[in-house]
Amino acid sequence: MIQLDRDDPLADYRDRFVLEEGLIYLNGNSLGALPREARNRAAEVVEQEWGQGLIRSWNRHDWVSLPTRVGDKVAGLIGAAPGEVVVADSTSVNLFKLAAAAIRMRPGRCKIVSEPGNFPTDLYMLQGLEGFLQGEVRLETAPREVLSSHIDEDTALVVLTHVHYKSGELFDMAAITARAHEVGALMLWDLSHSAGAVPVDLNGVGADFAVGCGYKYLNGGPGAPGYLFVARRHLNDIHQPLSGWFGHAEPFAMRDDYQPADSIKRGLCGTPGVLGTAVMEVGVELQASADMSKVRAKSRRLGELFIQLVEAHCEGMGFALASPRDAERRGSQVSFTHQHAYPIMQALIARNIIGDFRAPDILRFGFAPLYVRHVDIWDTVQALADIMATGEWDAPQYKQRSAVT
Amino acid sequence: MIQLDRDDPLADYRDRFVLEEGLIYLNGNSLGALPREARNRAAEVVEQEWGQGLIRSWNRHDWVSLPTRVGDKVAGLIGAAPGEVVVADSTSVNLFKLAAAAIRMRPGRCKIVSEPGNFPTDLYMLQGLEGFLQGEVRLETAPREVLSSHIDEDTALVVLTHVHYKSGELFDMAAITARAHEVGALMLWDLSHSAGAVPVDLNGVGADFAVGCGYKYLNGGPGAPGYLFVARRHLNDIHQPLSGWFGHAEPFAMRDDYQPADSIKRGLCGTPGVLGTAVMEVGVELQASADMSKVRAKSRRLGELFIQLVEAHCEGMGFALASPRDAERRGSQVSFTHQHAYPIMQALIARNIIGDFRAPDILRFGFAPLYVRHVDIWDTVQALADIMATGEWDAPQYKQRSAVT
Structure with a gap:
């Protein structure tokens, strides 16, 4: 040994x-371990950026770009391109944004397909969407062995976790994504249990959407923000309903009408959690350097x-x-x-x-x-x-x- | 002077x-200033709780209770009772949760009423909801002078910010809430620009819902989590669609089916941002001590x-x-x-x-x-x-x- x-x-x-x-x-x-450098970064954000810089740090320390800057670093770990990933909110919230947007991109289709025993919060968020839409869409879960046959012309979206949280079993991302596309469905991958530990090639497999967690193999700290990925080809078509001010084309113009940013920023919602995102950046960089x-x-x-x-x-x-x-x-x-x-x-x-x-x-x-x-x-x-x-x-x-x- | x-x-x-x-x-x-004590707390959470305690800190440092514990402290500042407030996510996300839940509590009513020039992200979130529901509800904004007349039997929900972010003008919470209730509508207050600096008495005025920001007068730090309030009488009826695992009755049982907690915890979604919430607690406590x-x-x-x-x-x-x-x-x-x-x-x-x-x-x-x-x-x-x-x-x-x- x-x-x-x-x-x-x-x-x-x-x-x-x-x-x-x-x-x-x-x-x-x-929950990933604490990178030594994250201690320094946390102190720096609290003492210098918040304590000294105060509101000026939005510019001075570029808080405005945190979600996209860290997003670009995550992108390198999951086979995405810069400009396809933002870090924000929680994995659960991000899943809701993308699933809701996806079903509106496939009008007339009424199914979201997943597997029983999927990461619970993923199923819960899809159930929340299902309940809220009162029958307009329904979540259908099917075991892996027969999953393909449940992905059909009625399917708007397939939502699966790349590595199973209990068993560690890997899905074949390329095959399932291809199956979804074959019937015109969209594919959303949850990378929470793979990113940082397993090679992921979102663009290689042609994935449409993905979400993931910041505090597992990315070592971002307890309850670190999640991230979301939108393939570049969908960036102009995606209208996620959690359209908060940080997703606006000009957030600081503070107009009454929402106008989505013409970039991955439209995946953002409220004010980014500066402290959590900045600390997470250290873990992501460390992972990305390997x-x-x-x-x-x-x-x-x-x-x-x-x-x-x-x-x-x-x-x-x-x-x-x-x-x-x-x-x-x-x-x-x-x-x-x-x-x-x-x-x-x-x-x-x-x-x-x-x-x-x-x-x-x-x-x-x-x-x-x-x-x-x-x-x-x-x-x-x-x-x-x-x-x-x-x-x-x-x-x-x-x-x-x-x-x- | x-x-x-x-x-x-x-x-x-x-x-x-x-x-x-x-x-x-x-x-x-x-963005509120940095409480001295928040520096120590940030270092403690990073070094002891994350670095030393690691996954054990969910129990050992009671991370599980952070959203409700800090929520109870916020409650004291806004005229809410313990068990009516949780700290989580962003103000924007919390607004979506409650607005979405509210319209399902008033089936058949198709209007959400607000004012032009309201805090932009509030309007954006309501527009996101409106767009997502494709005409099922619509956002109607009316200037203060004529607002009351727009609140009618068609109104599911009224959403207003207590203190206007630009002018500092205060709404009469009691009068508007009463007007909403008079026609059977629900009332949601955004307290972002009042909580901590202006007396707020949510239960005194009979408000149904509220949201607010952690990083303004509560001095919670840049991008600190927001909070949400649900009046106790609605706790069993509210079904917010962002039903992530932290809102589950038994999150760690990790079952396939969502079962909302029978408490304010059903207002939670994903894993709480431990670092941001713990640091925010210091600012809230300081404010609450005055x-x-x-x-x-x-x-x-x-x-x-x-x-x-x-x-x-x-x-x-x-x-x-x-x-x-x-x-x-x-x-x-x-x-x-x-x-x-x-x-x-x-x-x-x-x-x-x-x-x-x-x-x-x-x-x-x-x-x-x-x-x-x-x-x-x-x-x-x-x-x-x-x-x-x-x-x-x-x-x-x-x-x-x-x-x-």
Whole structure:
């Protein structure tokens, strides 16, 4: 393991994050670690830009351009071009903007297609849209195996998450996008669990829209803004209903009538969250500075190693792989089911090994390639085997559920 | 002036903000100043909560409750009860949520009434809703003088801003709310330019809904989250369409079907912006610690003094009062028109006196009672008179427009 870490071309990145001595953090797919530089940036934005610059910082520190500037940096990570991505609001809000706009681009079509078990907030937002439009559109979910057959001439939009949040399974973006286009539907990808850890080529696959999260592999900080992508060919046709002043062609003219910007800025709504966006920029830059082919290679290696070791050292202990075995079909996370998944994860956390539990029975381990080491994988599996062998997981304190599980 | 500052019961608050020596900041109605404590809080959230606590901070530092905890503190400033306010998203997004929900609570009614010249993003959001619903509802704007007659049995919702962003004029919340209810319409107030500087009594006037901004008089930081209020009597009936996972009854159960929380949490959408919300909490607490009757008294006094001094010292220089003269009918800001408003404001800014310009011809001065002194008013008017008398405003460098004006 030590040799693998020594040979790791990304090994130097670890030092650019704050990671407590002794902590093994396998939850970067849920909340990425703190880049050292983000501490300085936060202090700078608060003290200099807000405290000293005050209102003048809209110009002086170019707060006005934050959503597009950081958006362009995200674009580089997801196969988008500059001018196709803005950073703003939350992933959920961005999904609503694009889904609402998309159904108006396909009048007469009444279906939005997704899969059951998709990232919950995505389904919830689509249900919100469905309810609000009172039957004008309906959300239809179908399992992966039969999904294609549900995408038909009645379909306005297909909404899927590239990497499944529980299983880590990857969709074939090119094939599904092509299927959607074949019947004249639009395609919206949620990249929350892939961007930054898995190569994404939105323009390569011809995607229409995408959204994603700033605080997972992009290390943007807790509740960092999300982002949205609109393919350049749609920029003039998209009319998203959350048409706030920052999406206006001339926001500071403060006229009564909304006139959308003739650029990706029309994807914006209210005043950008300056603090959150500025801090997120650090994480995005750090991620963008890494060679994606090396990131992906390490991510696959970590996942393979983990599966191998769990199956070797925890054999017969009740774990079953819940992620694709084939690294080609897997994002940067590996899940195992176990009937006692919850207390087992609590026992790991008590040993300072942080993965997470997903109801009802999933232990999920995320491998952020910039800061997870091979030795962390080894240590985690040794701890897991020990927790099982000694019955440590069965202690009463590990069974008490907390608000966030 | 010095005596007035000495007698000011709020004088001690000024030291709790970071304000550069020599700066006169009359733009707290646009972006409030930095509370000293907010610097510490930002560092704490970044370093301890994110950096050390990582994903565990959802429980350990109770990130889960941030939107309601800060919401309850805002509630105290606007005459709402605990459990009626959440802090989240932007003012614009919150307006959309509530306006969309409101029109579904008044089926068959097709009008949303507002006024021309309302805070632009409010009109834009309502236009976005109107466009999205393709004629099902329409936005009707009518000037204040005749507004009441436009509120009729066809009206689902009335949306107005309590204090006008340009003129500082106050609406009579009780009278307009009563008028809306008289015809069975719902009432939504935007408190962005009043909360924290003007007494607001949402429940006293029987308001149905409200939204507001975190970064003006609440001193929450640039692009801080907004908030929304739903009167308790509507909590079970409101179905806002931006139904993201944080509005779910059990967000962490991660089920496929949306089930709204049976509380104000159903006003939430995506993951809260932890950094922005935590920092905003400091500003809200600071504001909430001040006695509102003293805040209002000082605000009136500063405004009256300013009007008096401008009219005495700048007589015949082309300024005309663009705010109500009667302090009863005015928020915590005073505007004057001048045909050369833009370069005059630039000349003031060059002297480190920060107000702002609003197209086409308005000089706007905001008086945040917690940190603006009487002596600042005196100095501002002396500078203004001097800039006019010497022709300083006419220098070419003050005529160049910047992105944010």
